[in-house]
Amino acid sequence: MRIAQVCPRYRPYIGGVETHVEELSKRLLRMGHEVTVLSTDPSGRLPKSEAIDGVNAVRFPAFAPGDAYYLSPGLHSYMKKAEFDVVHAHGYHAFPALSAAASKAPKFVFTPHYHGRGHTPLRNLLLKPYAYFGKRIxxxxxxxxxxxxxxxSLVCRDFKCDGKAVVIPNGVNKAEFKGLEPFPKGLKVILYVGRLEEYKGVQYAIRAMPFLPFYRLLVIGKGPYKEALVNEAVSYGVKDKVGFMADQSRADLLRWYATADVFVMLSTAEAYGITVAEALTAGVPCIVARGSALSEFVGDSCKGVDVPIAGERLAEYVQEAQFNGMPKNVLDWDEVASRVAKVYGE
Structure with a gap:
C-alpha cells in the first residue's frame, strides 16, 4: 500500500507524536509498504525532502505562532492532489490533520492524540471555534x-465517534533497552524528557530540589517554557542542581534513561505518555500526575500524584520511589505496527 503519515512535525523534532509517527513508519516500511511522512517546517531550515531510515520525509512551509497550529497552505494543496491508498493523520490540535482530511485517498485513518483542552489560555479559547473544523476530521x-x-473516552464524548474508535496504545522498542551503559554520576538523577510547556509540570520537580540534597534534576527537551523554568531554578536557589539539555541523540537519550534513578512526568494533559513507557522499560520508577492517560501507568513501579503538588511532598515520593516490575500495558512497537496495519486492511 502507498501510505501517507501526516503530522505537524517530524524528526529532528522530539515529542510523543513525532516518536509515534517515526516508529510506526519504519515498521510499515519493513512490512513492504511505501511510506511517506508529510509534515511542516516553520523554521524553513530543514530539507524539503529527505530519506530518514528509508522513510521519505517531505516538509512544507508553515506558520506556527507560539510553536503551535502549524498552518500550511502548501500541505493543504498537496493533500488535495496526492494519490495514496491510505492517509493516516496525527494530531487533532494542529491544522495538518484537517489538511489530510481533504485527501481523496480511499482510506482515511485518524490518530488524534487528543487532550480535550488547549495548553495555554489562548489555545484553550481557540479550541472551541476550532472544534467546528476539527469535527470534520x-x-x-x-x-x-x-x-x-x-x-x-474523550473523543467519544466530544465527537460521538464510538462506532469507529479503537484503542491501540503507543509502544516502545524494547530491544533498544538491553545492555545500556549508564553515564557516570555523582548525585542521584531525576529525569524528565519531553517538551517544555507549563502544563508538563517540570516546575514542580524544580520546587522539590531544595528538599533533595543528594539528587540533581536533568531536563531533556525544548519548548517555550524553558526560560520560565530556568528562572524558577534560580529563584529556588537550585540552578546548579538543574541541567537543561536538548537535541540528544537517541543513543544518548537511552543512556540517560539507564542513568536515571527516578523519572517524573507531572503533565495534566496526555493522551498516552511515551517517555513514561520508555522509562519503565529501562527499569526506572516513575512519578506521574493523575487525571490524564498517565493514570493508566500507575501501579507497583509508578506513583500517581495530584498536581499542583508541594515541593516537600514530591521530594518524599522521589525518595520512596522503587521499581517493582513492568506494567502489562506497555507494548513493543512491532505489535503496535501490526495492529495498525490490520486496521488499514479492514
Missing part, C-alpha cells in the same frame, strides 16, 4: 485510532 475518518482508553 472525525466525520471523514474511516477509523479513529486512540492511544489510550482515556483518549477514547
Amino acid at each position: 472525525f466525520e471523514m475518518a474511516d477509523r479513529v485510532i486512540c492511544v489510550s482508553e482515556f483518549e477514547k
Whole structure:
C-alpha cells in the first residue's frame, strides 16, 4: 500500500507524536509498504525532502505562532492532489490533520492524540471555534485510532465517534533497552524528557530540589517554557542542581534513561505518555500526575500524584520511589505496527 503519515512535525523534532509517527513508519516500511511522512517546517531550515531510515520525509512551509497550529497552505494543496491508498493523520490540535482530511485517498485513518483542552489560555479559547473544523476530521475518518482508553473516552464524548474508535496504545522498542551503559554520576538523577510547556509540570520537580540534597534534576527537551523554568531554578536557589539539555541523540537519550534513578512526568494533559513507557522499560520508577492517560501507568513501579503538588511532598515520593516490575500495558512497537496495519486492511 502507498501510505501517507501526516503530522505537524517530524524528526529532528522530539515529542510523543513525532516518536509515534517515526516508529510506526519504519515498521510499515519493513512490512513492504511505501511510506511517506508529510509534515511542516516553520523554521524553513530543514530539507524539503529527505530519506530518514528509508522513510521519505517531505516538509512544507508553515506558520506556527507560539510553536503551535502549524498552518500550511502548501500541505493543504498537496493533500488535495496526492494519490495514496491510505492517509493516516496525527494530531487533532494542529491544522495538518484537517489538511489530510481533504485527501481523496480511499482510506482515511485518524490518530488524534487528543487532550480535550488547549495548553495555554489562548489555545484553550481557540479550541472551541476550532472544534467546528476539527469535527470534520472525525466525520471523514474511516477509523479513529486512540492511544489510550482515556483518549477514547474523550473523543467519544466530544465527537460521538464510538462506532469507529479503537484503542491501540503507543509502544516502545524494547530491544533498544538491553545492555545500556549508564553515564557516570555523582548525585542521584531525576529525569524528565519531553517538551517544555507549563502544563508538563517540570516546575514542580524544580520546587522539590531544595528538599533533595543528594539528587540533581536533568531536563531533556525544548519548548517555550524553558526560560520560565530556568528562572524558577534560580529563584529556588537550585540552578546548579538543574541541567537543561536538548537535541540528544537517541543513543544518548537511552543512556540517560539507564542513568536515571527516578523519572517524573507531572503533565495534566496526555493522551498516552511515551517517555513514561520508555522509562519503565529501562527499569526506572516513575512519578506521574493523575487525571490524564498517565493514570493508566500507575501501579507497583509508578506513583500517581495530584498536581499542583508541594515541593516537600514530591521530594518524599522521589525518595520512596522503587521499581517493582513492568506494567502489562506497555507494548513493543512491532505489535503496535501490526495492529495498525490490520486496521488499514479492514
